[in-house]
Amino acid sequence: MLNLYNTLTRKKEEFVSINPGKVSMYVCGPTVYDHCHLGHGRGYVAMDILRRYLEYSGYEVRYIMNYTDVGHLVNDAEVGEDKIERKAKAEKVDPIEITNTYIRSAEDDFTALNIKPATFNPRPTQYIAQIIKFIQDLIEKGYAYEVNGSVYFSVEKFPEYGKLSGRKIEDMLVGARVEINEEKKSPLDFALWIKATSEHILKWESHWSLGYPGWHIECSVMSCDLLGQDTFDIHGGGNENIFPHNENEVAQSEAYLGKKMANFWTLWNMVLTDGEKMSKSKGNQTNLKDALKKYGPAAIRLWIASSHYRSVMNYSEESLAQAKANLQKINDFVLNMEALATSENSDSSFDIKPYQEKFETAMDNDINTPVALSVLYELITDTNKLIVESALSAQDAKKILAFWKRINSVFGLVLHGQVEIPQEITDLVKERELARKNKDFAKSDQLRDAIDKLGYIVEDTKDNNFIIKPARNASPKK
Ligand SMILES: [Zn+2]
Known part of the structure; x- marks a missing residue:
């Protein structure tokens, strides 16, 4: 039985899907104004492993990951310049060219990392009509208000605000900076629709103004549309976005639906570079493509699986060298088993069950991939001993290979240049x-x-x- 840590309740809970045999999952995707960095790679591989383990366990997974192509402002601010527009102006191209370029770039990285394609990758620019309708509904329900062409969510109308990130409204009010935006009734209120200034490029007609959607509303609207106007099973994302982005998603969706947005919140942790937080300003942000080129996608994927998704990871030469060495070990193991398995049929005395049980126990414990990998390394050590003693039959090797294929449907490591094609x-x-x-x-x-x-x-x-x-x-x- 899978136990998953739920950020909403701050404890591990038994995972039971809403519809038997089916899992609905939404993961916050990247804002596409630059190439992905290593933190993105870590997050989306972690979510891919969770999805693959759900599939291994017999679930059919509907997996949605968006590409944010409008509304994410510089410094995650409420007013100011759109990250995509800033890049478009700097490169003197249309914003659409920017988003198309970086969506293609992300997809190339995800394909290299053997991340399974999402059921659908929605983009907010394709959802403007639905976003406007959703906001209209929030106004009608009394959760949102319009001032001078912009629309804000009224946090005081949603008393549970703060439940995901564990913040209290009183504390947030004390901590709130002197609000520059005087349109808001409370400094905690956040924008759902923003009236565009004349220099803003991406803007649409609405009941309120020629404007554009806020960053948070897209995930509420697209998850509702693609996962069925109801509570869904798992919401994934990076824990650096828990506040305000994810917290605001909860407020919008739950105000709209009148029920819980998602049962489980599964958030991954960040990647440090040599012990320091990666940031653009420090110039120590590792581009995912550079890392893929330097170490190869399988080593990067193995390196990611070597840490639990909720732990902070550290990107260093040593940790990647270790991953490369482990990958070589796995490669050799598979080649050995393949060579052995070609002989005539023979008896088998090798018991694979204990390894399978240990693998599943580890994965059932909040997707504990480092422990699950240690079971594989144990299997490699044990089989190597048996090979030396000539005590491993062809039938044993076949059994072990079948087990490897099954667990690698979860790890998703592409060995010696093979591509996983059905x-x-x-x-x-x-x-x-x-x-x-x-x-x-x-x-x-x-x-x-x-x-x-x-x-x-x-x-x-x-x-x-x-x-x-x-x-x-x-x-x-x-
Ligand atoms: Zn989101």
């Missing part, structure tokens, strides 16, 4: 290649569509070859 897809690709050879282009196109529908794309390369990739940004499967 058999169904490779069969279709082979059929398509045959059709192409026979110059049956109608059939070849048909097969390509079928592959598309299953969430994969075939890209033809210049040397008459092709590559198969999981497709990103798939259409919503409602």
Whole structure:
């Protein structure tokens, strides 16, 4: 039985999904105005491992991760410049070009890291009508008010405000800085819709003004739309956004729905560089692409899994060298097992069950990946001893390989250059290649569509070859 730490209750709780066999999950995605840094890689791999373990446990997971393409202002502020617009002005291009460029960049990184594609990746610019409707509803319900074309959420109307981050309204009021924005009734109120200044590029007509949505409202609207106007199972994100972003999401969604937004809040921790907090101003923020180039995606993924998702990670040469050495060990182990497994059938006396039980106990304990990996290393040590003693049969090796494949469906490590593509897809690709050879282009196109529908794309390369990739940004499967 999976026990998951729930930030909302501050304790580990048994995970029971709302609908049997199905999990609905929303994860706050990156604001796409720059390349992803290592902290993003850590977070989205951690959420991918959680999702994969839910699938390993038999659940069907509907996984939503947004790309924020409007409304996230510089310094996470309530007024000022949009992060994307600032970049667009600096590079003298349209903001859409910025968001398209960095969504593609993020998707390349996520594909390299073998992160499974989301069921859907919504963007707030595609949700403006729904956002306006949602805000209108909050005004009608008395939770929000309009002043001079901007709309604010009235925190005092939602007495549970602060329950996620553990802050008390009284303390927040004492701590609130002298409010510059005099439109707000209370300094804790936050913007749902912001009236645009004339130099603002991204703006839309609404009942209140030509303006744009606040940063927090998008996650409430898109999770509601794509997960069914109801409480959903798991909300994931980085714990640095617990306040105000996640706290405000809770207030908006629960005011709108009249019930809980999400049962579980699962938040990952940050990555330090040589013991220091990464920040743009310090110049010690590691670009994910640089790290991937330097160490390879599988080593990065293994390094991430080597820490519990709620612990602070430290990026250092030594920790990555350790991950590389461990990856080599796993590679060798799999190659050894594959070589052994080719012999004739034989008896098997190897008992894999204790390893499986230990793996599942570790993962059931709040996705404890470092302990789950230690079970794999124990298995490697034990099998190596048996190989030396010539006491491991082909049948044993087959059993061990089957177990490895099952646990690696959770770790998601792509070893010696293999890409994890389902058999169904490779069969279709082979059929398509045959059709192409026979110059049956109608059939070849048909097969390509079928592959598309299953969430994969075939890209033809210049040397008459092709590559198969999981497709990103798939259409919503409602
Ligand atoms: Zn969010």
